[in-house]
Amino acid sequence: MPYRIPIGPYHPALEEPYKLQLSCTGETVQAVEIEVGFTLRAIELLAQRRNYVQDIVLVEHVCGICSNVHATAFAMAAEKIAGIQIPDRARYIRTIMGELERLHSHLLWAGIGSEDIGFRSMFMEMYYVRESIMDILEVISGNRVNYGMIAIGGVNRDIPDPKLILPKVQELRKVLENMAIPIFTRNATVKSRTVKIGPLSKQDAIKYGVVGPMARASGVNIDIRQDLPYAAYQDLDFKIVTSEDGDVQARLVVRALEMLESVRLIESALANMPSGPIRIDDPFPTIPAGEATSRVEAPRGEAFYYVASDGSDTPLRVKIRTPSYINIPAIPLLCVGQNLADMPLIQASIDPCVSCTDR
Amino acid sequence: MNEIVRGIVAFLLWPGLISAVLLAWFYLWLGRKVTARLQGRQGPPFFQPFFDFVKLLGKKMIRPTGINMGLFLGLPLVSLISVLAALALIPAPGSTSISFPGDLIFLLYLLEMPALVDILVGYVSRSVYAQVGAVREALLSLGHNLPFIVAFIALAIQAKSSNLQTIVDMHFSLVQIFAAIALIIAIPARVKANPFSIPNAETEIVAGTHIEYNGPALAILELVHGLEIVALSGLLASLFSGMVTGVLPSLIVYLVVSILVVIFTSLLAASTARVKVQYALGFYWRWGALAAALAVVAAVM
Numbered sequence: 163m164p165y166r167i168p169i170g171p172y173h174p175a176l177e178e179p180y181k182l183q184l185s186c187t188g189e190t191v192q193a194v195e196i197e198v199g200f201t202l203r204a205i206e207l208l209a210q211r212r213n214y215v216q217d218i219v220l221v222e223h224v225c226g227i228c229s230n231v232h233a234t235a236f237a238m239a240a241e242k243i244a245g246i247q248i249p250d251r252a253r254y255i256r257t258i259m260g261e262l263e264r265l266h267s268h269l270l271w272a273g274i275g276s277e278d279i280g281f282r283s284m285f286m287e288m289y290y291v292r293e294s295i296m297d298i299l300e301v302i303s304g305n306r307v308n309y310g311m312i313a314i315g316g317v318n319r320d321i322p323d324p325k326l327i328l329p330k331v332q333e334l335r336k337v338l339e340n341m342a343i344p345i346f347t348r349n350a351t352v353k354s355r356t357v358k359i360g361p362l363s364k365q366d367a368i369k370y371g372v373v374g375p376m377a378r379a380s381g382v383n384i385d386i387r388q389d390l391p392y393a394a395y396q397d398l399d400f401k402i403v404t405s406e407d408g409d410v411q412a413r414l415v416v417r418a419l420e421m422l423e424s425v426r427l428i429e430s431a432l433a434n435m436p437s438g439p440i441r442i443d444d445p446f447p448t449i450p451a452g453e454a455t456s457r458v459e460a461p462r463g464e465a466f467y468y469v470a471s472d473g474s475d476t477p478l479r480v481k482i483r484t485p486s487y488i489n490i491p492a493i494p495l496l497c498v499g500q501n502l503a504d505m506p507l508i509q510a511s512i513d514p515c516v517s518c519t520d521r
Numbered sequence: 522m523n524e525i526v527r528g529i530v531a532f533l534l535w536p537g538l539i540s541a542v543l544l545a546w547f548y549l550w551l552g553r554k555v556t557a558r559l560q561g562r563q564g565p566p567f568f569q570p571f572f573d574f575v576k577l578l579g580k581k582m583i584r585p586t587g588i589n590m591g592l593f594l595g596l597p598l599v600s601l602i603s604v605l606a607a608l609a610l611i612p613a614p615g616s617t618s619i620s621f622p623g624d625l626i627f628l629l630y631l632l633e634m635p636a637l638v639d640i641l642v643g644y645v646s647r648s649v650y651a652q653v654g655a656v657r658e659a660l661l662s663l664g665h666n667l668p669f670i671v672a673f674i675a676l677a678i679q680a681k682s683s684n685l686q687t688i689v690d691m692h693f694s695l696v697q698i699f700a701a702i703a704l705i706i707a708i709p710a711r712v713k714a715n716p717f718s719i720p721n722a723e724t725e726i727v728a729g730t731h732i733e734y735n736g737p738a739l740a741i742l743e744l745v746h747g748l749e750i751v752a753l754s755g756l757l758a759s760l761f762s763g764m765v766t767g768v769l770p771s772l773i774v775y776l777v778v779s780i781l782v783v784i785f786t787s788l789l790a791a792s793t794a795r796v797k798v799q800y801a802l803g804f805y806w807r808w809g810a811l812a813a814a815l816a817v818v819a820a821v822m
Contacts (some may be wrong), residue, residue: 167649173726188654189798278724280715280795286560351794383789502653503797506724 164192167502171200172377175506178516182493182509189502190353194494201520209480214240214314214449217477221467222308224482225518227270228252230263231460232467233312236480238392239469240314242454244447250394250436252316257394258431259302259311260458265334266295267461268417268424271513272342275414279355279505284345291337293328301326301400314449316441324432335425343418347411356411360496361506370492373485374463376512378404379412386459398430410511444472449473460485462513484518522583524619531618532609536755541608545747546570548754548783552714555787570747577740585646585733592645597734597741603634604748611755612689612760616773620686625673628685632752635745636662636711638719642742643730654690654729657798658720664802665710665717668809672703675816676760689763697760699816704757706809708786710801712750719798754782 166186171179179200185193205224209217221236224227234256241248248256269292276284296306302321303309311317321327347350362372367380377384385402387395403419405412451473458465463485470479489512496508531537549570557564584590609618610628636658643655681689681697710717721729731742757776762771796804 165649167653174727176595177610177795189656276794279717280722280724281793282558282715283560283791286562290561349792349794351796354800355794503719503722503725 167296169505169509171197175510176516177274178514180490180514180516180519181414182497182505184497184502184505186502191497191500191502191505195488196493198490198516198519200516203521205521206480206482210477213475214477215446218312218314219308219310219478221336221480221482222310222312223427224484224521225460225515226307227267227515228263228462228465228518229308230259230311231458231465232482234260235456235458236469237314238456238458239454239467239475240449240471242456243469243471244314246315246442246447248316248317249441250319251438252440253394254435255317255319255440256312257398258321258428259299259309259317260393261427261431262295262299262302264424265331265421265428266292266299268421269295270417271417271461271510272346272414275507275510278284278510279352281352284342284352287337287341291334294334298327298330307406309442310385313441313445315444315447316439318441320440321432322419322507324435328429328432331425331428335422335518338418338421343415346414346418353411355504355507356414357409359410359504360427360500360511361409362492362496364406366492366495367408372463372489372492372512374460374489374513375413375416376463376489376492378402379416380408381406384464386457386464392456394428394431397434398427400427408505410507411425413511428507435486449475449477453479462486462515462518463489482521484515484521486513486515486519490514490519527617528569528609528619528805530607531616534557536611536616536618536751537609538605541605541748541751542744544751544779545744546574546728548750548779549747551780551783552750552787552790555784556791559788559791562804574740574744577743579737580736582736582738588647588697588733589645592641593733594738596642596645597738597745599750600635600638600745601741603631603638604745604752607634608633608748608752608755610685611752612685612759613755614759614775615768618662620684623683624685624687625677625683629673632749632756635749638745639730642734646730646733648732650728651724651730651732653726654720654722654732657722657726658730660798661710661717661719661801664805665707665809668703668813669707669807671810671813672700672707672816675813675820676700678817679787679820689759691696691763693764696816699812699819701760703809703812703816704753704760705782705785706805706812708753708757708782709789710805711753712746712786714786716793716796717728717801718795719801722795750783750786751779754779756757757782 163185167184170176170181181197183195184191209220218233221232224232269288273285273288300306303311360382364381367382369378383404387400388402403416406417449471453470456467466483468481469477472478528701607628610624639658640655675696676688677683680691701736713721758775761778762775765771765774
């Protein structure tokens with residue numbers, strides 16, 4: 163007789179409220195039901211009642227971790243409708259912001275994952291290095307969470323001095339190469355919790371349409387930065403990171419190597435940053451009637467925006483499809499047949515952003 | 522009459538209630554401080570475990586409905602009294618405890634009570650998290666008890682007696698070393714420290730068996746946890762304190778070894794992730810049993 167055990171909506175393993183209703187026999191999970199929608203804010207509806215400048219601020223609040231991604235995607239869609247070409251320097255600054263955001267998001271995830279397997283020392287270390295990334299973001303934008311960097315037609319603030327950023331980013335590379343990656347791949351207790359846990363085959367990954375590091379860890383070679391380069395990615399020679407193993411360990415390694423790639427992208431972008439204006443001259447460009455989609459690689463995968471305009475200052479429709487929304491339905495697949503003890507880490511391994519999912 | 526007075530002194534003063542509670546708070550602080558410093562944090566102030574205890578004692582107790590309150594409140598007390606009695610039996614240097622044949626077996630039973638109570642409170646709480654915690658506690662005790670008990674069997678064979686004082690006083694040999702290794706392997710799981718913090722895994726089953734406990738009842742359970750650390754590290758230390766003569770030197774050895782055990786447990790906890798219960802059982806039945814078996818072989822030879 164299976165018993166039911168709820169994880170969530172409020173549980174120490176979850177950052178944000180959503181619910182996994184597990185049915186277990188002994189410590190083996192037999193079935194999983196997922197409930198989302200505890201933090202619905204109706205952002206799509208609100209976006210249709212505010213003008214484009216206000217909407218940039220609004221969509222940044224879709225997520226507290228990948229806020230820059232949402233603003234970028236929204237601005238890109240609006241720019242596409244209006245046919246705006248943003249200045250080169252703005253493209254590079256958007257790339258740097260996106261990669262810094264990916265770094266702090268992946269570090270946050272590594273911390274949460276460590277906490278979920280009871281490895282509190284690693285949690286402390288990851289949050290300690292994450293703090294230096296947050297400091298960089300604060301130096302650049304003046305904010306730690308919602309940066310307010312993106313404007314339609316460019317960015318709001320310049321990066322005046324690359325020297326402020328470079329040493330801290332290089333420091334992070336050292337921490338990753340010398341400490342984090344060896345511990346996550348060699349510590350016996352970590353390996354016992356991650357290797358062959360929560361497997362997702364390539365076929366299932368394609369069938370469920372998972373995106374981001376989740377898909378790449380199962381051997382699916384997709385990344386918007388490679389497939390549909392935006393911002394400055396085509397100039398920087400982006401290299402995709404994939405793994406064939408499809409387990410939690412693979413997701414860990416993919417994210418860790420992606421962080422190294424982000425560090426390289428930031429260094430390269432800072433070194434090659436062109437001079438010039440950071441946004442177009444018109445601060446409030448008119449968005450003509452039309453519609454457009456945009457896709458951006460968020461830390462968790464592809465973020466998709468659809469914006470329709472009727473020529474007024476308010477969008478007719480804003481549709482937001484976030485990566486967690488795509489990935490969360492795959493959780494039952496990963497969980498069934500696994501141990502109850504592994505549930506926190508398996509659900510964390512897809513890096514669910516509930517605030518994105520609920521919008 | 523004299524024997525009764527000595528027993529009461531051992532139960533209440535040294536190594537029992539008062540000194541053990543002070544040591545428990547000190548060890549809890551030490552463990553937390555060592556872990557914090559390793560993680561680059563400041564760590565708690567010296568009196569924090571005492572403050573925690575007093576704060577919990579002063580809290581209003583929330584009584585979950587549908588629970589047998591007699592068991593709910595009585596079990597922590599049973600646990601407390603058992604562990605205090607166990608402490609009174611430990612042959613610490615300068616202890617006035619009464620030594621009697623077979624006190625080793627009595628001690629082992631008393632030390633088993635906190636784990637047994639944890640299993641029972643898990644079922645009494647009627648929370649699904651607590652029940653999973655109770656199952657895990659029961660499974661884990663099958664693991665750590667193997668090296669723990671076999672180590673004492675080896676010592677008893679060597680001393681040809683099941684009297685604790687005889688065991689402590691016997692000539693130091695290989696048996697004590699292997700027994701100490703088996704004990705130190707068993708201690709992290711007995712005090713539910715990482716990587717064996719399986720029954721109270723916070724991110725998996727919230728607070729495990731203690732989930733419904735709050736206020737004074739939780740204070741007692743937390744105190745029992747501290748006292749268990751004192752009892753187990755003291756038991757291990759008493760194997761070594763017999764090496765030196767005189768009460769003061771052996772007392773110093775006793776405390777130093779106890780502190781080393783606490784530091785070792787904290788170091789281990791800070792450098793590991795929590796393992797799964799199957800892995801823990803495998804570890805104890807392989808390596809714990811090996812250490813204990815070596816102790817037995819050394820004792821028989």
